[in-house]
Amino acid sequence: MSAATAEKTRMRVEGMDCASCATKIENALLRVEGVSEVRVSVPAGTVTVQHAASDVLSMRKRVEGLGYKVLDVGGEGGHAHSQASNHHHSHSHDHRDHGGSCADAGPVARTPWWRTAKATMTIVVGVALAAAFVLGKLVPAVETPAFLAAMLIGLVPIGGRAFNAAISGTPFSIEMLMTIAAIGAVFIGATEEAATVVFLFLIGELLEGVAASRARASIQDLTKLVPETARLERDGRVEEVPAASLEVQAVIQVRPGDRIPADGVIISGESAIDEAPVTGESTPVRKGVEGTVYAGTINGDGLLRVRVTAAAADNTIARVVRLVEEAQESKAPTERFIDRFSRYYTPGVVVVAALIAVVPPLLFGGEWQEWIYKGLAILLIGCPCALVISTPAAIAASLSAGARRGLLLKGGAVLEEVGRIQVACFDKTGTLTAGKPQVTDVASFGVPEEEVLRLAAALESGSSHPLATAILAAAADRSVVVPAATDASAIGGKGVRGTVEGRLVFLGSPQAAEELTPLTEQQKTLIAAFNEVGKTASVLLIDGAPAAAIAMRDEPRTDAVQGLQRLRDLGVETMMLTGDNERTATAIGRTIGIRVRAGLLPQDKQQIVSGFRNGGKKVAKIGDGINDAPALAAADVGIAMGGGTDVALETADAAVLHGRVADVAAMVELSRRTMGNIKQNIGVALGLKALFLVTTVAGITGLWPAILADTGATVIVTLNALRLLRAPK
Numbered sequence: 001m002s003a004a005t006a007e008k009t010r011m012r013v014e015g016m017d018c019a020s021c022a023t024k025i026e027n028a029l030l031r032v033e034g035v036s037e038v039r040v041s042v043p044a045g046t047v048t049v050q051h052a053a054s055d056v057l058s059m060r061k062r063v064e065g066l067g068y069k070v071l072d073v074g075g076e077g078g079h080a081h082s083q084a085s086n087h088h089h090s091h092s093h094d095h096r097d098h099g100g101s102c103a104d105a106g107p108v109a110r111t112p113w114w115r116t117a118k119a120t121m122t123i124v125v126g127v128a129l130a131a132a133f134v135l136g137k138l139v140p141a142v143e144t145p146a147f148l149a150a151m152l153i154g155l156v157p158i159g160g161r162a163f164n165a166a167i168s169g170t171p172f173s174i175e176m177l178m179t180i181a182a183i184g185a186v187f188i189g190a191t192e193e194a195a196t197v198v199f200l201f202l203i204g205e206l207l208e209g210v211a212a213s214r215a216r217a218s219i220q221d222l223t224k225l226v227p228e229t230a231r232l233e234r235d236g237r238v239e240e241v242p243a244a245s246l247e248v249q250a251v252i253q254v255r256p257g258d259r260i261p262a263d264g265v266i267i268s269g270e271s272a273i274d275e276a277p278v279t280g281e282s283t284p285v286r287k288g289v290e291g292t293v294y295a296g297t298i299n300g301d302g303l304l305r306v307r308v309t310a311a312a313a314d315n316t317i318a319r320v321v322r323l324v325e326e327a328q329e330s331k332a333p334t335e336r337f338i339d340r341f342s343r344y345y346t347p348g349v350v351v352v353a354a355l356i357a358v359v360p361p362l363l364f365g366g367e368w369q370e371w372i373y374k375g376l377a378i379l380l381i382g383c384p385c386a387l388v389i390s391t392p393a394a395i396a397a398s399l400s401a402g403a404r405r406g407l408l409l410k411g412g413a414v415l416e417e418v419g420r421i422q423v424a425c426f427d428k429t430g431t432l433t434a435g436k437p438q439v440t441d442v443a444s445f446g447v448p449e450e451e452v453l454r455l456a457a458a459l460e461s462g463s464s465h466p467l468a469t470a471i472l473a474a475a476a477d478r479s480v481v482v483p484a485a486t487d488a489s490a491i492g493g494k495g496v497r498g499t500v501e502g503r504l505v506f507l508g509s510p511q512a513a514e515e516l517t518p519l520t521e522q523q524k525t526l527i528a529a530f531n532e533v534g535k536t537a538s539v540l541l542i543d544g545a546p547a548a549a550i551a552m553r554d555e556p557r558t559d560a561v562q563g564l565q566r567l568r569d570l571g572v573e574t575m576m577l578t579g580d581n582e583r584t585a586t587a588i589g590r591t592i593g594i595r596v597r598a599g600l601l602p603q604d605k606q607q608i609v610s611g612f613r614n615g616g617k618k619v620a621k622i623g624d625g626i627n628d629a630p631a632l633a634a635a636d637v638g639i640a641m642g643g644g645t646d647v648a649l650e651t652a653d654a655a656v657l658h659g660r661v662a663d664v665a666a667m668v669e670l671s672r673r674t675m676g677n678i679k680q681n682i683g684v685a686l687g688l689k690a691l692f693l694v695t696t697v698a699g700i701t702g703l704w705p706a707i708l709a710d711t712g713a714t715v716i717v718t719l720n721a722l723r724l725l726r727a728p729k
Helices: 019-030 056-065 117-138 140-167 174-187 191-225 316-329 333-364 368-381 385-404 412-418 449-460 466-477 510-516 521-532 560-569 582-592 602-614 629-634 646-651 662-697 703-725
Strands: 007-014 035-041 046-051 069-077 229-234 237-242 251-254 264-268 271-274 285-287 304-308 407-409 423-426 438-444 485-491 495-500 503-508 536-542 545-553 573-577 595-597 619-623 637-641 654-656
Touching: 007 056, 019 035, 019 046, 019 056, 019 140, 019 385, 046 056, 056 069, 117 140, 117 191, 140 174, 140 191, 174 191, 174 368, 174 703, 191 316, 191 385, 191 703, 316 385, 316 407, 333 368, 333 385, 333 412, 333 662, 368 662, 368 703, 385 407, 385 412, 385 662, 385 703, 407 412, 407 662, 412 637, 412 662, 423 602, 438 449, 438 466, 438 521, 449 466, 449 485, 449 495, 449 503, 449 536, 449 545, 466 545, 503 510, 510 536, 521 536, 521 545, 521 582, 545 582, 560 573, 560 582, 560 662, 573 582, 573 602, 582 595, 602 619, 602 629, 619 629, 629 637, 654 662, 662 703
Parallel strands: 423 573, 423 619, 573 595, 619 637, 637 654
Antiparallel strands: 007 046, 007 069, 035 046, 229 237, 229 251, 251 304, 264 304, 271 285, 407 654, 438 545, 485 495, 495 503, 503 536, 536 545
């Protein structure tokens, strides 16, 4: 099917709570004519189908025929692979487009678990079972028919789902095994037990649904952080409008204590912003003009005017939710292995159950009823639900937990890979450093420091040059009142000059200053010392006399030292790869404690990363997601660092949305915790099955414990995976 005729449809499905559900839906949809690919995410409750035009109705019918409820259908026609080129390497994550569907516009309201069809059916069967028990005690003659009726109330819909699954390509579903076991139990006279097993199966399904909805809610809760209304400035007045209606470039007011309704940039005001709901950062961040704010964060103590930079469907939270849901649809290597294993496991257990039921009576004179009963019990152990959900449940919980802390991973494969990295190669500018120069020193040659900043800021007013911005920020930090400059003009490559309060002022490079007036040896030595530690020095002249040297540098991020140490504590080697000059890079490297390779071209960085990989090491490349694409592509995992830009989110395998170096280590820790959780889950799933297999054959346990071994293990595994939603202490 060509990309031109392909459509992609996303359905939100209710009642899809375990991995066998996913298998049934996938097999059924792949049999619909025109369907070429199906991605099912149990944790997100979504099914994404790539198909030829106009067969959405038949797909919907096929899903609902299996006993599930399709809540809504969203589509995106004609460009199923339109952004595949954005994904720079296929070994780390699946190629898929990131276009939105109408399902992305917001989560669909879900039915509370106690009002679902599953809950209703469980209650009805429970009441019928209790009634059968009471009737049996009062009128023994009707005991068997009463239990049979109670069983059939639950088994008829289960049998219907089993039949639909079988004709749709899944003959060995839990419903089929359940139906055979219950009918078999009736034939050998265990009607009461058959009815109880059906009831226990329904309780197990209900518990699975509750656990799955908890996992689902964790990421969707993020969308509830954005307020429903916003205060929009329009035609000189402020009016309240729905936050979803805000357009890019609109100006909104945010009062102290209010949640910020959109991503934007502050155009006036200053306030402490509580970003904990979105980033997990416990300390409020002080932000002023030109500061970036995110939807869902809380304005602290000042009135802010904010220019909107992203519409509701594209704000950071909406994009994170969308990307996490897509990530949950892609399978991790462990998950793919478990899927393959389960394809053979269930038929294998069915064969073992049949042999146990038939061989001892035929060859060894065993009691037929006893061994058939054991065979039926083993049949119930044959469902691989707990085993198959063990991996996706843990990965979904981790992807959600990571997203809530600004750690975005594009799928299970990336999540697995991050925990294995042995070398982390960082860019410098904007990754290990803040990405913009700051004034670090004001070395006065006899003029007061405040006066130096006052005159320098006067010359730089209105300039957007990074060094000018640094001087203006330093003056603002110290509450310096900046006078006006007249006749201010830039001298190409040298500096800027003008008249301030009747004095001729020049600010420029030391070389340009020396052309105008000689500097003393002491002044030159001081400037050289600044250069040695990677700082850029500018000299201020007042009426032709040297007044001061102002040193600036792109300073390391505040958590760089701690973040790099956390990586080393995890056994990950760290290295800085930068195109910057050797002196500046080495100075920063010394400050934060990292090995440095400087003066590199993009291809040099790619070669270094490839060299590590050829040496058998797993490498992560951490950059801003825009530059150094070759090195990001060459790495096992490419991690974009920074403020959730479109490019960073779409191109890298993973993104640290809030620009903290320590978050790279947090990503590694999250991955390792997840893999540990998956191993625990697989151990529980297989361990319980093995235990009940042995005890069933030995005659210690029967049908009831067998069904508990399956549904109980599924619930235990899911709840264990949900522990990953909690951030580590």
